[in-house]
Amino acid sequence: MVETAEGCLEALKGRGFNFFCGVADSTLASLIEELSRDPVGYVPATREDLAVGMAAGAFLAGRRPAVLMQNSGLGYCLNALTSLNLIYKIPVLLIVGYRGYQGKDAPEHWVMGRHCEALLREVGIPTLVPGSGQVGSAVAQADGIIRAQGIPVALLIRSGVL
Amino acid sequence: MMTTREAIRQVAQQLKDELIICTTGYTCREVQACNDRPGNFYMIGSMGLAASMGLGIALAKPQATVVVFDGDGSVLMGLGSLAAIGSLAPQNLVHVVFDNEVFASTGNQPTYSASVHLDALASAAGYRFVRRATTLEETLSAWRHIRSHTGPAFLLVKCRPDLGAPAERVRLEPEAITARFKEAIHASSKS
Numbered sequence: 036m037v038e039t040a041e042g043c044l045e046a047l048k049g050r051g052f053n054f055f056c057g058v059a060d061s062t063l064a065s066l067i068e069e070l071s072r073d074p075v076g077y078v079p080a081t082r083e084d085l086a087v088g089m090a091a092g093a094f095l096a097g098r099r100p101a102v103l104m105q106n107s108g109l110g111y112c113l114n115a116l117t118s119l120n121l122i123y124k125i126p127v128l129l130i131v132g133y134r135g136y137q138g139k140d141a142p143e144h145w146v147m148g149r150h151c152e153a154l155l156r157e158v159g160i161p162t163l164v165p166g167s168g169q170v171g172s173a174v175a176q177a178d179g180i181i182r183a184q185g186i187p188v189a190l191l192i193r194s195g196v197l
Numbered sequence: 198m199m200t201t202r203e204a205i206r207q208v209a210q211q212l213k214d215e216l217i218i219c220t221t222g223y224t225c226r227e228v229q230a231c232n233d234r235p236g237n238f239y240m241i242g243s244m245g246l247a248a249s250m251g252l253g254i255a256l257a258k259p260q261a262t263v264v265v266f267d268g269d270g271s272v273l274m275g276l277g278s279l280a281a282i283g284s285l286a287p288q289n290l291v292h293v294v295f296d297n298e299v300f301a302s303t304g305n306q307p308t309y310s311a312s313v314h315l316d317a318l319a320s321a322a323g324y325r326f327v328r329r330a331t332t333l334e335e336t337l338s339a340w341r342h343i344r345s346h347t348g349p350a351f352l353l354v355k356c357r358p359d360l361g362a363p364a365e366r367v368r369l370e371p372e373a374i375t376a377r378f379k380e381a382i383h384a385s386s387k388s
Contacts, residue, residue, distance in 0.1 A: 054257060078256065078285065080249070081277025088246030088275075092218070092253020095238065095375070096261075096382055100253075118242025123371040 038168050040065035040197050044073060046171040047101060050178040052128060054078075054093040056086045057103030062132030062194055067103060083108030087115040090127045101128040106135070106151045106191070107144065116187055117158055124185040128177055133164065133191040155189050162189045167196050199333055201297045202364075204356040205266065206231040207333055208293060211340050214385060215291075216254060216378075217264045220247040220271045222302030223363050224295065228266060230364035235381035239367045239374050245274030248282060248292055254382075255287035255349075261385055262289050262344075269296040269310035276318070282349050283323025290349040292319070297358045305358050319351035326350040 043066055047055075055070050056078035057063075070077035080086035083104045090100035104112070109131065120127060134140050135148015155162040161180050165173035170192070177188040199207070205224060209217075209232040216236045219225040225239040240247055251265035272279070272294050282290060294315055299305040316329045326346045328339035336354050343350040369377070 054253075056253075079281075081280055084243075084246065085249040085275055085278050085281070088243065088249030088278075089253035089256075089281075091246075092250035092255075093257040094253075095250075095378055096254045096257035097379075097386075098257045115243045115246055119240065119246065122242070123375045125375060 038170070038197075040069045043170050043174070043197055044069045046174045047128075048075065050174055051099045052101045052178075054090065054098035054100040055103065056080050056089050056093075056100070057130075058083050058086060058105070058108055060103065060105035060132035062105065062134065062192055063103050063130065063197065065197055066130070077103075082111055084111040084115045087112050087120065087127060091115075091119055091123075091125045094125050094127065101130055103130045105132040106147050109147065109151055109154065113158065116160060120187045121159060126181040126185050127187045128174075128181065129160075129187055129189040131189055131191050133193045136193050152191065160187050160189055162191060164191045164193070165196065170196060198331060199336070199354075199356045200359045201295050201301060201356045202227055202359045203333070204295050204336065204354045207336060208266075208340060208354070211337070212264070215262045215264045216382060216385070217266055218247045218251045218254070219266045220244070220268050222268070224266050224268055225367050226364040229367055235377045236385070238378045239369070241367055241371065245271050247271060248275055248278040251290055251292070252278065252282050252285065252287065255290040256285065258382065258386070259287070259289055261382065262291065264291045264293060267292060267294045268301070269294060269298060269315060270300045270308045272315055273308055273310065273313070279318055279322040279324075283319070286323065286325065286349055288347045288349070291343055291352070292324070292349065293352045293354065295354050295356055297356050299358050301358050302363075316351060316353040319353075324349045324351040327353075329353045329355065331355045
């Protein structure tokens with residue numbers, strides 16, 4: 036059972052993820068705080084696609100990267116994910132704050148909240164939406180896909196799950 | 198002033214054991230044509246991300262020297278990466294920008310680098326060593342200085358667009374580029 040950010044980080048480290056970067060999101064604030072306190076660290080990026088680029092570099096250098104972001108940043112990342120990660124077989128774990136889930140959020144999150152799961156799956160990125168207590172097993176499942184297929188996998192984290 | 202092809206080829210021929218990331222478009226093709234080697238990563242898509250990829254490698258492999266071959270259009274597209282590089286300040290990162298003031302690969306449409314001085318942006322962002330070169334002599338001299346100074350370094354090479362046919366497209370499939378480059382990094386770590 037994983038429900039705290041601390042437990043989530045342990046699950047990530049346990050699976051070998053060792054490079055974390057991204058753009059801040061309130062849903063993931065506790066995880067970013069844990070990462071910043073941990074020796075593994077967290078590298079802030081100025082925009083989500085630049086974080087994906089940085090993570091790709093880290094992967095080429097032998098690391099196992101994860102990128103944190105809000106789903107509002109997924110649009111910026113689509114070109115990076117499709118014209119870099121997917122065709123070069125450069126995997127990354129995307130840990131994405133799921134704003135606008137079921138429309139219960141501010142207006143700027145409504146459209147991406149409604150479509151982000153389908154959008155990711157449409158371009159061929161396996162997408163998991165763990166509930167409370169399921170983050171650890173979702174990390175394990177995502178890691179299995181990454182090791183088997185060498186492609187990006189997204190974990191969509193709803194408010195209150197971490 | 199050198200053409201972009203001359204400028205890229207002159208710098209590419211100085212490379213020894215550095216890892217290089219080549220930005221989208223003709224830059225990849227010119228480097229492949231003049232000095233194809235396993236330590237070259239040809240980023241054929243994802244324009245604007247070359248410097249961020251270089252940063253990721255530089256942070257993850259502090260003992261390797263990472264050189265980014267960038268263009269004015271792609272630097273302006275991923276401008277936030279300058280802030281990250283200047284602030285994180287990896288000593289082993291060299292950012293070379295071949296600035297011909299146009300998007301050459303799509304037919305020489307103008308960028309903004311004729312009026313925006315990219316070297317001044319790099320200085321403002323916190324790069325430790327910044328040089329601007331407009332001739333072959335200045336370029337080679339700056340390259341020698343960069344390799345003996347602590348980075349992150351930024352070399353702006355002002356050049357003019359080429360006339361005539363571009364070099365051939367990148368021959369390797371993307372997956373093969375990844376595999377070859379990873380192997381080159383792995384091999385450099387062992388030596």
